[in-house]
Amino acid sequence: LxxxxxxxxxxxxxxxxxxxxxxxxxxxxxxxxxxxxxxxxxxxxxxxxxxxxxxxxxxxxxxxxxxxxxxxxxxxxxxxxxxxxxxxxxxxxxxxxxxxxxxxxxxxxxxxxxxxxxxxxxxxxxxxxxxxxxxxxxxxxxxxxxxxxxxxxxxxxxxxxxxxxxxxxxxxxxxxxxxxxxxxxxxxxxxxxxxxxxxxxxxxxxxxxxxxxxxxxxxxxLESFHDEPAMVQMQLLTAIVKLFLQKPQSTQDMVSKVLKCATEECLNHDIRDRGYIYWRLLSTNPEATKHVVLGDKPSIRDDSQLLEKGLLDRLIPDLSLMSSVYHRPAEEFVTRISTAAREVPGTEEPDQDIEYDEEDRQARRREVEEEMSRPSQPSRPSAGGGGGGLDLLDLDSADMSPVAAAPTSVQKQVTLTPSQPGQQGKTGFGVLAAMSRQRGGIQLLMTFTNQTPGPLSGFAIQVNKNPFGFAPKEQLVVPELAPGASAEVVLPMQPGQLMSNTPPTNPLFLQVAIKNSLDIFYFNIAFELSVVLVESGNLTRDQFTPVWQRVGEAGQKITMINMERVFDAEAVKSRLALDNVHYVAQRQMDDGSTLIYTSCLTTNNVTILSELTVSPGSSSIKLATRTEAAVIVPLYEIVVNKRLGAR
Structure with a gap:
C-alpha cells in the first residue's frame, strides 16, 4: 500500500x-x-x-x-x-x-x-x-x-x-x-x-x-408554442392544464388554445395523444382530472452517478485496469480475434490471441466489406492453410456466423427513364442514381445512358436546397457520351452547404437537375438516413445519460422490430455499427433480456439515441428512440429495420 x-x-x-x-x-x-x-x-x-x-x-x-x-x-x-x-x-x-x-x-x-x-x-x-x-x-x-x-x-x-x-x-x-x-x-x-x-x-x-x-x-x-422543442411543448401543455384546474374562471381561453395547438397543429404524436387525453378528461370528469394531473408525485433520489450492482461487482476485480477507467466491462471495448498459425514442419505453434481496440476492429470491418463489394474478389484461403492470414471478421469461426452481417452494396435506382421528357420536351436520356457513404464521405453515384441518335456532351449538375445541405464538392466531369453508350459517375457531395431550413421528408430525397447538350432534366434521388450518420457520433456513457434524460419521454417513440431471424445482443450491435449506429452501453435485466443503448449523429448535428430490448429466443426487438428532432424518428426506424432484416 x-x-x-x-x-x-x-x-x-x-x-x-x-x-x-x-x-x-x-x-x-x-x-x-x-x-x-x-x-x-x-x-x-x-x-x-x-x-x-x-x-x-x-x-x-x-x-x-x-x-x-x-x-x-x-x-x-x-x-x-x-x-x-x-x-x-x-x-x-x-x-x-x-x-x-x-x-x-x-x-x-x-x-x-x-x-x-x-x-x-x-x-x-x-x-x-x-x-x-x-x-x-x-x-x-x-x-x-x-x-x-x-x-x-x-x-x-x-x-x-x-x-x-x-x-x-x-x-x-x-x-x-x-x-x-x-x-x-x-x-x-x-x-x-x-x-x-x-x-x-x-x-x-x-x-x-x-x-x-x-x-x-x-x-x-404559449405565444411561441410552435417554435419550442417537444420537451417544452409537453411541459407547457401539462402546466396550463394544471393552471386551469386551479384557476378555471380566468384560464378557459388559454387551455382551449393549448389543447387546439397540441391536437390539431402539433406533429409530435406523444404531445397530440396527451392533448386528446386531457381534452377527454376535462370534458367528461374535471374532478377526476384533478386527481390524475394534480395528484402526488413519486419522490426522486440521486442515483444518476451510481453503477448497477451487477456491473460494480464485475468492475471491482478490474481495479487498475482499463475497465475501471471506462466503467465498462472489458469485453465491451476489447475483442479477441485469433490468427491462424503458419504450419511449419516439425514445429507446432499455438494460435495467437491479439487484442484490438473496438474502433480498429470497426475500421477493419469496413475495409474488408468494401474489398468484398468490388467486382473482382480474390479467393479467400482456407482456414489454417499455408497463408496464415488474419481472420479479421472471425468468418472462420462457426460460433460467430450469426453475428457477421453481409455487406450491403449500394443499388442504384431508376430516377429518370429515357422516355421522360426534359424541360424542352426532349427524350432519350436515362439516369440510374443512389446516394452512398464510403470512407467517411458521401458520394452521389450515377449511371448515364444515351438512347438518342447523336452524342451527348456539356454535362452540368445542380442540386436544389435540401434539409442536410448537400452540394457537389466538384464539377461534374463526363466525357462525350456516344449513342447507345453508358457512363458511370461518382460525384463527392458536401453536406451543410445548400441548407433549405426545412424538416426532412419521409422518404428522404434529393432534387437534382442535369444539363447536357440535349436538354435539362429534373429528377429526385431517394436515400436513407444512414447516408448522413457520421462516424464520430459515438457518445460515452457519461455523455449519453444527460442527453437521454434531457430529451425525456416527451421525445421518445417506441416501436417493435420483427427480425428475419433470432439475433443475440452482439449480432444486433455488430449490424447496427455498419450504419454508424454506435454502441454505448448495455444492461442485463432479471428476465434475461438485454437493453442495448446506442447513439448516432447526423451531418447537421442531430443526436439520435435509442434503447433496444433484445429478448433471448425472440425474433422481435423493442426499439425506443429519443431525439429532439421528432421528424427524424421514422427515418431512423427504417435504418434499423433494414439492417436487422425486418420482415
Missing part, C-alpha cells in the same frame, strides 16, 4: 477489497477501511493523468464501500490548476462522500466553483448543489440559500442550471422552500435552453396557485 508505483497500490487495494467480502467482523472491516484511506489520498498528489485514473477507481471503491474516505472529503476539493477532467471527477466523488457532518463545507466549496469562469465546470457545480440537496434533507435549506445567491448573479448559464436544480428539489420536497419562486420568476427572461424552459414551466404549473401571475408567465411561453 505504500509502494511508489500507483499500479501496485491499486492492485493491493483490489486484493484487500476482494478479501473484505469474506470478512464478517465489523471491527476488522472498519480497521481495513482505515488502512485504505492513506494510500488512496496519496494517489491524489500524483500527476494529473494518474490522478484521473485514481479518481475513476476511487468512484468504484467508494460506491462499493461507502465508509472508506468518508472523513476525507476535503482531499477532493479542487485546486485552481487541476485540469477540467480531474475537477469533474472530484466533484462527483464529493457528492458521493457528502454526509450530515460535512455538507456545509461541500456546499461552500461548490458555491465557489459555481462562481468561476469555466462554463462546463460551473454547470456541473450547480447541478452538484442540487444533488447534495436531494441526497440530504438537512442540507436542503443551506443549498437553497446558495442557489438564491447564484440566481441573483443573473449569469445566464448559472440561472438556467439553477432552474433545473430547483425543479428537482421541488420534486423531492414538494410545497417547501417556496422562497425561491419569486427569484426564479424575475429571472425568466434569460431562459433560452430547452431543459431550463421545461423546468421553469413545470414549476409554474405545479405552483400556479401560489404564483399570482402564473397565467401571464405561461401565456408568454
Amino acid at each position: 505504500s509502494h511508489a508505483n500507483a499500479a501496485v497500490v491499486l492492485s493491493a487495494i483490489k486484493v484487500i477489497l476482494k478479501c473484505m467480502d469474506f470478512v464478517d467482523n465489523t471491527e476488522v472491516l472498519r480497521m481495513l477501511a482505515k488502512k485504505l484511506n492513506p494510500p488512496l489520498v496519496t494517489l491524489l498528489s500524483s500527476e494529473p493523468e494518474v490522478q484521473y485514473v485514481s479518481l475513476r477507481n476511487i468512484r468504484l471503491i467508494v460506491q462499493k464501500r461507502p465508509g472508506i474516505l468518508a472523513a476525507d472529503v476535503k482531499m477532493f476539493f479542487c485546486k485552481y490548476n487541476d485540469p477540467i477532467y480531474v475537477k469533474l471527477e472530484k466533484v462527483d466523488i464529493m457528492c458521493m462522500l457528502v454526509n450530515e457532518k460535512n455538507f456545509d463545507q461541500v456546499l461552500l466549496e461548490l458555491k465557489e466553483y459555481a462562481s468561476g469562469v469555466d462554463v462546463d465546470f460551473v454547470r456541473k457545480s450547480v447541478r452538484s448543489i442540487g444533488r447534495v440537496a436531494v441526497k440530504l434533507e438537512r442540507a436542503c435549506e443551506r443549498a437553497i440559500s446558495v442557489l438564491l445567491e447564484l440566481i441573483e448573479t443573473k449569469v445566464n448559464y448559472v440561472v438556467q442550471e439553477s432552474c433545473v436544480v430547483v425543479k428537482d428539489i421541488f420534486r423531492k420536497y414538494p410545497s417547501r422552500y417556496e422562497q425561491v419562486l419569486s427569484a426564479l420568476c424575475e429571472s425568466m427572461e434569460v431562459l433560452d435552453e430547452p431543459e431550463a424552459k421545461a423546468s421553469m414551466i413545470w414549476i409554474l404549473g405545479e405552483y400556479a396557485g401560489r404564483i399570482d401571475n402564473a397565467d401571464e408567465l405561461l401565456e408568454s411561453f
